[in-house]
Amino acid sequence: MRLCLRADSLTTRLILLGSALLLVGALGRMIFLSSYLRNDLTQLTSAQLTSIAHYAAQDVDRDIVARRDLLTHLASKLPPALLGRPAQLRAWLQERQETNPLFSRGLFVLDTAGQIIADFPAVPGRAGSSAADRDYFRQASQGHLAVGQPTTGRIAPFPILPMAAPLLDDGGSVRGILVGVSELQSGNFLATLYTTRIGKTGGLLLISPRDKLFVGASDPTMILAPTPAPGINPLHDLAMNGFRGTGITVNAKGVEEIVATASVPSLDWFVVARLPTSEAHGSVSRLIHYILRNTVIILPLFILAMILIMRRMMRPLMETAKRADRMTQGELPLEPLPVARNDEVGHLTAAFNRVLSKLLESQAELSHMAHHDQLTGLPNRKLLADRMKLALARAHRNDGWVAVLFLDLDGFKPINDRHGHETGDLALREVANRLLAVIRREDTLARVGGDEFVVLLSDLDASAGETAERVADKCLAVFATPFDLPAGSCVLGTSIGIAIGDGNCDQDRLLIAADQAMYRAKEAGRGRYCLA
Numbered sequence: 128m129r130l131c132l133r134a135d136s137l138t139t140r141l142i143l144l145g146s147a148l149l150l151v152g153a154l155g156r157m158i159f160l161s162s163y164l165r166n167d168l169t170q171l172t173s174a175q176l177t178s179i180a181h182y183a184a185q186d187v188d189r190d191i192v193a194r195r196d197l198l199t200h201l202a203s204k205l206p207p208a209l210l211g212r213p214a215q216l217r218a219w220l221q222e223r224q225e226t227n228p229l230f231s232r233g234l235f236v237l238d239t240a241g242q243i244i245a246d247f248p249a250v251p252g253r254a255g256s257s258a259a260d261r262d263y264f265r266q267a268s269q270g271h272l273a274v275g276q277p278t279t280g281r282i283a284p285f286p287i288l289p290m291a292a293p294l295l296d297d298g299g300s301v302r303g304i305l306v307g308v309s310e311l312q313s314g315n316f317l318a319t320l321y322t323t324r325i326g327k328t329g330g331l332l333l334i335s336p337r338d339k340l341f342v343g344a345s346d347p348t349m350i351l352a353p354t355p356a357p358g359i360n361p362l363h364d365l366a367m368n369g370f371r372g373t374g375i376t377v378n379a380k381g382v383e384e385i386v387a388t389a390s391v392p393s394l395d396w397f398v399v400a401r402l403p404t405s406e407a408h409g410s411v412s413r414l415i416h417y418i419l420r421n422t423v424i425i426l427p428l429f430i431l432a433m434i435l436i437m438r439r440m441m442r443p444l445m446e447t448a449k450r451a452d453r454m455t456q457g458e459l460p461l462e463p464l465p466v467a468r469n470d471e472v473g474h475l476t477a478a479f480n481r482v483l484s485k486l487l488e489s490q491a492e493l494s495h496m497a498h499h500d501q502l503t504g505l506p507n508r509k510l511l512a513d514r515m516k517l518a519l520a521r522a523h524r525n526d527g528w529v530a531v532l533f534l535d536l537d538g539f540k541p542i543n544d545r546h547g548h549e550t551g552d553l554a555l556r557e558v559a560n561r562l563l564a565v566i567r568r569e570d571t572l573a574r575v576g577g578d579e580f581v582v583l584l585s586d587l588d589a590s591a592g593e594t595a596e597r598v599a600d601k602c603l604a605v606f607a608t609p610f611d612l613p614a615g616s617c618v619l620g621t622s623i624g625i626a627i628g629d630g631n632c633d634q635d636r637l638l639i640a641a642d643q644a645m646y647r648a649k650e651a652g653r654g655r656y657c658l659a
């Protein structure tokens with residue numbers, strides 16, 4: 128049986144509903160899962176970035192502290208007498224530098240006017256030049272160790288960090304300044320910070336709030352670039368003012384990032400570890416694509432499976448409907464349908480069968496009513512006509528005979544008049560019962576009028592007349608006994624007209640002949656029979 132997917136069919140609706148639920152489920156999973164995972168990944172990434180920023184800040188701090196300690200130590204050990212002897216001073220610097228080359232761009236000494244007295248390694252043009260304008264000179268002149276502003280070297284164009292320590296005499300006065308210069312990207316300084324990548328496009332930043340500079344960055348274009356002006360990046364502004372923690376922000380290039388900040392303890396610098404959210408949430412996008420792809424693959428399979436399942440489930444229902452249809456069109460007899468399964472379709476089929484059996488019962492009742500007399504339950508004139516037709520056909524085939532006895536009650540009307548119709552009805556029923564008792568089972572007793580009965584005797588032989596007279600005698604005899612009715616005992620009689628016919632007789636003429644014979648019996652004094 129073919130299953131048509133019509134727009135108004137239950138199957139189509141169920142498939143559409145199922146598909147809609149599948150899509151809504153996938154959509155729901157995408158929305159709720161992606162939101163949940165985004166939050167989760169943001170927290171996880173923030174924690175990881177915090178660790179990275181912290182470790183990077185510790186690394187920077189270790190390098191700064193090492194240089195600060197070295198410079199302080201060298202300044203304390205530099206013999207004051209060497210300040211007036213540049214050649215010896217350079218030799219002293221060389222010895223120290225070769226022993227511990229932390230300051231990759233060398234050491235030099237300034238006099239109190241900021242003039243470079245000696246340097247190592249000797250850079251052409253450095254000795255004799257002035258550094259009086261440099262911030263570290265001004266700070267160190269005050270007697271403090273100074274970390275200068277990271278800058279691009281005057282001699283060599285590399286990002287450098289100068290550090291300066293005052294050379295103090297015994298009285299604590301500044302006699303000169305020892306300066307150490309480190310190339311920021313040198314292998315023993317911050318090279319790792321410059322080359323570290325977080326994810327594909329994330330990285331580290333080292334920021335000096337005092338100098339409003341990016342000291343270091345994974346992105347080379349940002350090295351020594353000025354930090355954004357306040358108001359561009361709120362989280363950056365907070366960090367510049369001392370906030371340390373994590374957050375999501377949009378950087379100056381318009382990229383949304385997860386960032387974590389950590390302070391470099393020995394300076395006011397801080398490290399920023401950053402990762403674009405698009406990268407951090409990359410697995411969410413992949414998951415959404417995965418769900419979408421799966422849904423696109425599953426949906427047609429689901430629809431196909433639904434069609435097959437629905438076809439299987441609906442087959443009994445459709446077969447039931449088809450058979451019911453054929454029954455209504457008269458192609459199949461009205462019979463109970465087979466109940467295939469004990470499910471809703473089975474219940475529907477069983478209900479249909481119950482309706483059908485009620486219908487058959489009503490039909491049988493109607494048919495009985497159409498062919499029987501309501502009062503006595505005897506065949507009526509219509510059924511008698513059918514039976515006569517059959518009896519005459521058999522007689523025709525067998526060369527047999529039929530006899531019709533037409534009975535009209537004598538004295539019935541006075542019972543009605545005297546005792547009422549109900550008593551008359553009881554009398555008619557009793558007459559029917561008494562007559563039924565005297566005829567053969569295969570003969571027919573019919574009520575054809577108010578107090579008129581017909582006895583049809585079929586399959587008679589040539590002695591049909593004698594047989595009919597014998598039956599007429601028996602019928603007369605049943606009236607010999609008075610009728611014992613609730614209203615009292617009543618006497619009834621009957622007049623009988625007999626007509627005999629063979630297979631060639633017309634049934635109406637036979638009945639009329641019997642009727643006329645009955646009238647002759649009436650006229651002859653009632654309570655008797657006459658032959659037609």
Ligand SMILES: Nc1nc2c(ncn2[C@@H]2O[C@H](COP(=O)(O)OP(=O)(O)OP(=O)(O)O)[C@@H](O)[C@H]2O)c(=O)[nH]1
Binds near residue numbers: 535576577
């Ligand atoms: N109680 C009852 N009476 C009926 C029914 N059908 C017809 N009758 C009555 O039966 C009576 C028949 O009339 P008649 O044939 O003249 O009655 P009768 O007294 O036997 O007269 P004769 O046939 O001339 O002997 C009428 O009074 C009808 O009203 C019925 O179903 N029940």
